Structures are given as structure tokens and as C-alpha cells.
């Protein structure tokens with residue numbers, strides 16, 4: 001790949017992706033588009049490429065990049081704070097940003113890999129499979145369903161073109177600190193525990209999440225360019241892991257013995273269980289996650305502590 005565009009590259013997943021692409025294709029020209037609404041320049045300290053600070057939902061990509069043809073576009077830009085309930089804002093910025101990417105990419109049929117979300121499955125499911133009817137429980141999830149709908153419609157009209165959705169589950173790893181309350185529960189519990197506080201989780205602590213290491217997420221996102229055709233692929237570890245188990249794993253990694261403190265759950269749209277069915281991803285992309293939750297958490301703690 002010679003020319004690569006990454007939207008949302010100053011964010012958590014985007015920056016890990018950009019730095020991995022830089023390592024994998026050292027000669028490539030990489031361009032990041034990000035308006036810093038939730039990203040942080042610190043995530044890209046070692047980045048050597050081009051940076052366009054702009055809102056992708058308002059940017060004329062054809063004009064901006066009139067001299068460039070990209071070999072692949074990775075679209076990560078999105079409002080990611082699920083507690084933002086402004087429906088007009090979430091849908092405008094998330095959907096129109098993607099529409100602009102597709103309207104630009106269609107000209108040269110540039111392969112597009114975009115970030116979908118496990119939030120599209122809603123709150124009632126346990127094992128989550130790509131073809132299930134979406135059940136968005138908040139406006140963020142609704143906007144992500146619209147991305148999947150748009151991708152499907154554009155792909156149906158352009159059979160030779162590849163638009164691949166990677167449906168991320170609960171991602172954790174380096175470069176997520178800037179997300180504050182929207183960072184992974186693993187990171188939030190880690191911060192509480194290194195401050196010597198008891199880790200706070202919702203009553204019972206047995207709610208399960210499919211936590212996936214950003215290292216696996218990046219590998220799968222890059223691999224998705226080679227998908228046999230357009231479609232959506234789950235991106236999880238395939239292993240549901242409870243908050244109590246996360247605390248156990250963190251205690252192990254930190255050498256502490258802090259007991260959970262249980263608090264009431266104020267959210268009506270809370271997912272009690274997320275679990276990716278990874279069958280299609282394994283079959284079509286030949287991808288199996290490297291990091292199981294317990295080992296992934298230990299690895300993450302080592303990185304956070306600079307080991």
C-alpha cells in the first residue's frame with residue numbers, strides 16, 4: 001500500500017492503527033483526518049505522516065485530496081461517547097462523515113474498512129452474529145446501524161468494490177486514557193486500583209463483556225482490506241468475561257487483593273452480556289484473536305507500567 005487514509009487517527013483505535021500501518025508500510029504516505037473532538041495528539045507522538053485537522057462530516061475529500069489516490073481508507077472517526085444523547089449531532093456527524101468517505105472512495109473504488117460496533121446488537125442478545133437484526137438501544141448505536149445500512153446499499157450498487165465493516169466489541173489497550181469515562185472498564189478499574197481504591201462495578205459484577213485487545217483489533221482491521229467481498233465482521237475475543245473476573249485478573253497482574261465495591265446501575269440501555277461469534281471472521285479472514293482476556297489484561301498492565 002502506497003497511500004493510506006485514516007479518519008479518527010488521533011483516537012484510541014485509530015492511533016494504534018496508524019502506528020501499526022507506519023510500521024508495516026514504512027514507505028507509504030499515510031494521511032490522518034481528525035478534528036480532535038475526542039482524540040489527543042499525544043497518541044501520535046511518533047507519527048511521521050500527514051495530518052489534516054478537519055471534521056470529516058463537513059470536509060470535501062475530493063477537493064482536499066485532488067492530487068492523491070488512496071489504496072485503502074480506514075474510517076474510525078465517530079462520536080464515541082455513548083452518553084451524548086443529542087440525536088441530531090450523533091447521526092449527522094457519524095453518518096454524514098461516512099457518506100462523504102463513501103462518496104469519495106467510490107470514484108476509484110478504493111477499499112474502505114470502517115468501524116461498526118457491537119452496540120448495534122442491542123441489550124437482549126447473548127451470542128452475537130453478524131446477520132442478526134439490529135436493535136440499537138441508544139442514539140450512538142443507531143448511528144452505527146446507519147453506517148452498516150449505508151455500506152450495504154453502496155456495496156449492492158458496486159459489486160466489484162469492497163466496503164468492510166469491523167464490528168468492534170469492548171476494546172482495551174494503550175492510548176485510551178484520553179477517553180476518560182468512555183475508556184474501557186478495564187482501564188477505569190485499573191486506575192481505581194492503582195490509586196488504592198476498591199474497584200467500583202455495577203451490582204453483582206457478573207455482567208459479561210467480550211473484551212478485545214486493541215492489538216487484535218488493529219490486526220483484524222488491517223486484514224479486513226483483504227476480505228473476499230463487502231460485508232461485516234465481528235471483532236471480539238469470542239470470550240465473555242465478567243467484571244468480577246476483570247478485577248480478579250487486575251489483582252493478579254498488580255499483586256493486590258482489592259475487593260469490588262458494588263454500585264447501582266443507572267442506565268436503562270445497559271448491555272448485560274456481549275459475546276462475539278467469531279465464526280465468520282475466522283472463516284473469511286482467517287483471523288483468530290491472539291489475546292484471551294486474562295492474558296490480554298496482564299499484557300496491558302505490563303505496558304501501562306512501562307515494563
Ligand SMILES: NC(=O)c1ccc[n+]([C@@H]2O[C@H](COP(=O)([O-])OP(=O)(O)OC[C@H]3O[C@@H](n4cnc5c(N)ncnc54)[C@H](O)[C@@H]3O)[C@@H](O)[C@H]2O)c1
Pocket residue numbers: 007008009010011012013014033034035036037038039040054055056057075076077078079080093094097115116117118119167168169170171172179
Ligand atoms: N473502543 C471501543 O471499544 C469501540 C467499540 C465499538 C466501536 N468502536 C468504534 O471504533 C472507532 C474508534 O473509536 P475509539 O475507541 O478509538 O474512540 P476515540 O474517541 O478515541 O476515537 C475517535 C476519533 O475520531 C475523531 N472524530 C470523531 N468525529 C470526527 C469527525 N466528524 N471528523 C473527524 N474526526 C472525528 C475523534 O477526535 C477521535 O480522535 C469509532 O468509530 C467507534 O465508534 C470503538
